[in-house]
Amino acid sequence: MRLLYFAWVRQKVGTAEEEVTPPPEVTDVGRLVAWLAARGGGHAEAFADPRQIRAAVNQEFAGPDHPLRPGDEVAFFPPVTGG
Amino acid sequence: MARVRVQEGPFDAAAETAALVAGRTDIGGIASFIGVCRADDGLAAMVLEHYPGMTERAIARIAAAAEARWPLAGCTVIHRFGRLLPGEPIVLVLTASAHRIAALESCAFLIDWLKTRAPFWKREEFADGSSRWVAAKAEDDAIAARWDRAA
16 A cells, blocks of 8 residues: 655655555554554654544545555645645 | 646746637636735745645546536636745636626635645745744635535
């Protein structure tokens, strides 16, 4: 699974992207956030407050209940501030 | 079909407007919005980050929503990324229609939804070298939501 990070999420995690292979019980976005937070370090800091995190799966906005499959591109970022 | 571009360089609003009406005689009005980098609190520059790929898809989807809702003859959205200085244009929205109401309303709709549904993030850089990420405003969500209620 390919993970992308943007804005302050990227800065806190310390990388813009990484490949991960979560355990089988990580079946949706919310569980992936919890799993990443449990990795500690920059990940724990970035995902400390899941309410501040938005996600996209395969380039579509996705909520915590959105299911995940191997090979998905999952992005995490703060609420958007364009325009 | 909307013209959507995400680019680092500047855009030419007059040329884009001319391109929108070229060869058409059914357009009665064009509305435009240009978002400009504002120098609040001693801001030296604004750095816009985006999600290449998703950004274009998200803007195209927002434009398609506008086209489904108003009878548009044309629509252009250009959003810049990278480092922008105060006074520099950030985003251009053009909407063309036979009549003004459709052009004006869809233009407002597009910029309201771009602010809340397109994956861009602004970081403000200040003269003293410090920087901060711009926080999303609840006010912008409320403004965008008025289009949900009116749907």
